[in-house]
Amino acid sequence: xxxxQCNTGSAQCCQSVQSASTPSVASILATLGIVxxxxxxxxxxxxxxxxxxxASGTSCSAQPVCCTNDSFNGVVALGCTPINxxx
Numbered sequence: 486x487x488x489x490q491c492n493t494g495s496a497q498c499c500q501s502v503q504s505a506s507t508p509s510v511a512s513i514l515a516t517l518g519i520v521x522x523x524x525x526x527x528x529x530x531x532x533x534x535x536x537x538x539x540a541s542g543t544s545c546s547a548q549p550v551c552c553t554n555d556s557f558n559g560v561v562a563l564g565c566t567p568i569n570x571x572x
Contacts, residue, residue: 491551497562498545499529499552505563513561529555529565 503510506524514520514528529550553564 491568493566494551494553494564495555495562496535496568497529497532497550497552497555497559497565498535499548499550499562499565500531502527502529502548502550502565502567504528510561517557517560519557519561519563526563527565529562530560532559532562532565535568 504524505511505514505526505528507528510528510530513530527550529548529552532550532552532555534555535545535549549568550562550565551568552562552566555562557563
């Protein structure tokens, strides 16, 4: 329960979420020196911290996700799973 549905990491707002094996994502990961990620790891691209604004909406117009590793300054975030903000 509660408004924070992100219990495995940080809530992020990402422009897109793609597989780590996607060529464009793989090249970003390589550039950042992130290696050893599984091909099926969901990677959020161009993310910013998601702030919950009231109960009915958020500041996220793209893909709200919950990411386990967002230590790359928003360029990418690793281990992202979608959050349903309409609960």
